[in-house]
Amino acid sequence: MSYFPAFLKLDNKKILIVGGGHIAYEKLEHLLDFTSDISIIALDFSQDMKRVIEENNLNFEKRGYQKGDIKDFAVVIVAVDDIPLQAEIFAESKQHNCLCNSVDSVEYCDFIFPSYIKKDDLTIAISTSGASPAMAKHLKIYLQNLIPSSISDFLQEMKELRRTLPKGKERMKMLDKKAQDYIRSWSK
Structure with missing residues (x-):
């Protein structure tokens, strides 16, 4: 079964990473694009993990x-190779209504980490539901090359227009046309 795409607001949501190796580090790097309310528990920490924990003043x-x-x-992100521990934490997460991701063990996941592109307010998520992470990675690279560097400025302008113009059909039509024109300008 495929995963339902959703963007979670992580404000006021505490995140725990179990593990301190390379994969835990990659998950931490991704999460830091969206929140810093992250704690880590691990028997040992890679040099990269130690550096990022210190730079971001994270609990560990x-x-x-x-x-x-x-x-x-x-x-909770379970980034350890210990499959019985992944299963144990996943089962426990159900008792605490906690979303769980166990890396490389989809049977112990409520969600998966998509490949994604983040440029300020723009976030594009790409998933193959675990069928081919390599495909998601290369599609991400392809899409990144299509997005102009001016996207952040354009989105700031659109945000300001949405904030200042009165709601209604005219605003919707004007903003839709503006977005269409902007995307059409990419091929020129």
């Missing part, structure tokens, strides 16, 4: 996972 504990660690978190 150098120890193994203990039952109950997720009780105050909205999202």
Whole structure:
């Protein structure tokens, strides 16, 4: 079954990462594009993890996972190769209504991390529902090359127009035409 695409607002949502290796580091880097309310528990931390934890003043504990660690978190990322631990944390996440992602174990995931492009207010997510992460990665590169560097300025202008113009059909039509014209200008 495919995953439903959704963009979660992570404000006031605490995130826990279990693991301190390379994959945990990659997940941490992605999450930092959207929030800094992240805590990490791991037996050991890679140099990259240590650096990012220090740069972002994140909470961390150098120890193994203990039952109950997720009780105050909205999202948990399990980035360890220990499949029984992934299964245990996933089962526990159901008791605490916590969304869980166990890397490379879709059976222990409520959600997956898509490949994504983020340029200020623009976020484009790409997923193959786990069928081919390589395809998602290369599609991301392809799409990145299509998006002009002026996209951030354009979106700021559109945000300001939406904020200042009265709501209604005329505003919708004008903003739609403006977006169409902007995208058409890319091929010129």
